[in-house]
Amino acid sequence: xFASNDxxxxxxxxVLPTMNSERYIDMCLKSVSLQDYKNIEIIxxxxxASIDKTREIAKKYTDFIYINGPERAIKRNYGVSVxxxxxxxxxxxxxxxxxxxxxxxVSNMRQKQYLVGLxxxxxxxxxxxxxxxxxxxxxxxxxxxxxxxxxxxxxxxIKSGGFDPTIIGVExxxxxxxxxxxxxxxxxxxxxxLKGVELNENKVIEWEKNFSAFLKxxxxxxxxxxxxxxxxxxxxxxFKKYINKKNYYMASFNAYIKKWGECDPVIIKQxxxxxxxxxxxxxxxxxxxxxxxxxxTLGMYFLRFSVGIVFLKNMIFKRKITK
Numbered sequence: 001x002f003a004s005n006d007x008x009x010x011x012x013x014x015v016l017p018t019m020n021s022e023r024y025i026d027m028c029l030k031s032v033s034l035q036d037y038k039n040i041e042i043i044x045x046x047x048x049a050s051i052d053k054t055r056e057i058a059k060k061y062t063d064f065i066y067i068n069g070p071e072r073a074i075k076r077n078y079g080v081s082v083x084x085x086x087x088x089x090x091x092x093x094x095x096x097x098x099x100x101x102x103x104x105x106v107s108n109m110r111q112k113q114y115l116v117g118l119x120x121x122x123x124x125x126x127x128x129x130x131x132x133x134x135x136x137x138x139x140x141x142x143x144x145x146x147x148x149x150x151x152x153x154x155x156x157x158i159k160s161g162g163f164d165p166t167i168i169g170v171e172x173x174x175x176x177x178x179x180x181x182x183x184x185x186x187x188x189x190x191x192x193x194l195k196g197v198e199l200n201e202n203k204v205i206e207w208e209k210n211f212s213a214f215l216k217x218x219x220x221x222x223x224x225x226x227x228x229x230x231x232x233x234x235x236x237x238x239f240k241k242y243i244n245k246k247n248y249y250m251a252s253f254n255a256y257i258k259k260w261g262e263c264d265p266v267i268i269k270q271x272x273x274x275x276x277x278x279x280x281x282x283x284x285x286x287x288x289x290x291x292x293x294x295x296x297t298l299g300m301y302f303l304r305f306s307v308g309i310v311f312l313k314n315m316i317f318k319r320k321i322t323k
Contacts, residue, residue, distance in 0.1 A: 033209075036207075045078055116185065119143045120229065243307070
């Protein structure tokens with residue numbers, strides 16, 4: 001059995017890139033500070049163009065506040081360069097960590113030394129119809145090639161060369177592929193499924209006091225105890241902003257595809273109609289969820305096809321320019 005001071009002897013560096021993030025940053029950092037794992041350093045890298053109170057709020061939780069950018073990959077790489085941890089945890093400002101998130105990830109890594117990175121279940125917050133649709137859609141992606149690792153061994157990250165700053169939006173997919181050349185990736189198991197791990201119940205209780213009511217208000221009633229869950233706050237989901245965001249990320253798709261090749265099997269899955277629109281939703285008996293929630297399924301496919309149309313328009317436009 002791991003003694004508490006034994007398992008917590010390994011420092012975890014939580015790297016957080018921000019840009020005008022005052023709306024979310026307090027809850028995000030509070031969820032990190034209330035982890036039942038103690039040995040954590042928080043490294044926040046804010047954009048030079050950030051003009052709100054992000055840094056001021058962050059000072060309540062960490063002294064490690066830097067300015068760099070502009071893109072997320074550059075901020076993350078810089079955060080790693082000044083970190084001291086054995087493990088890296090990459091999150092965004094609109095995310096909340098479940099109370100045993102980091103202890104679960106460290107336990108997974110210790111018991112499975114062959115792993116270099118972990119996928120973790122992500123749950124989208126939101127009580128509106130589209131919030132429910134996004135939550136429904138996102139649960140199909142956990143641990144697939146559509147997902148991306150959040151918890152990484154630092155030595156493997158450095159060996160991989162880190163995030164590619166020339167790729168925007170899908171730099172997460174790129175780092176996954178580079179890490180797979182070094183070792184294996186897997187989805188983190190719940191801490192109660194691991195052997196010999198003791199939980200800090202007092203921390204869990206304190207976390208619940210701060211977040212349980214908020215989660216219920218935003219449509220979440222799942223059992224998050226002992227589970228490595230990332231709650232992604234998309235409560236203010238706006239269809240136009242969602243499409244514009246996807247459109248912005250699509251600018252780097254060609255660079256990513258060219259880097260790994262159109263015939264790469266993972267690339268085919270990530271951008272191919274067959275996997276993105278069908279296989280990822282039916283593999284491993286996931287198809288049962290589609291029939292159980294027909295309205296959410298229709299909403300999900302509406303979003304998927306809307307993004308697909310934008311993708312096709314971008315591809316046609318780029319081909320015209322290159323001719």
